[in-house]
């Protein structure tokens with residue numbers, strides 16, 4: 001099952017656990033800032049478990065990954081309804097969310113979009129994605145761990161598996177030998 005970064009890892013601006021001011025507590029997520037409205041790809045095959053508003057984290061698309069059953073939450077999303085990165089969560093009383101097409105229960109493949117980069121929520125200072133990994137739902141309160149470390153470990157394993165096994169000269173001789181035997 002493939003895993004990937006939701007956006008180009010070169011756009012990572014703030015890592016998990018960072019405590020630099022103005023932070024008053026360690027960073028609970030991983031930040032990517034590739035520019036406003038960039039499409040965010042799912043980190044792996046997953047099901048959308050919730051799309052909700054948080055005053056601090058803004059619009060959140062929460063997904064549960066098929067493999068490992070982890071919760072990957074994409075925060076501060078762009079609002080499709082109001083066509084703005086700065087939606088304040090109001091005027092959604094009709095049950096609409098920041099999404100125009102994605103809804104709870106939908107399944108997504110790795111890389112399939114789960115929102116656009118926005119600046120929604122009072123804890124955001126400029127458009128970026130705040131990605132949160134947790135074993136339980138709700139990025140606001142769940143115990144969290146480092147998404148970058150997890151994704152990079154997964155990618156490293158995938159790359160290792162992809163490498164074709166090398167054929168030694170001795171083996172090649174044996175294979176050819178078998179071939180000629182068959183031909184005779």
Ligand SMILES: [Zn+2]
Nearest residue numbers: 079081082087
């Ligand atoms: Zn809105």
Ligand SMILES: [Zn+2]
Nearest residue numbers: 029030031130
């Ligand atoms: Zn963040």
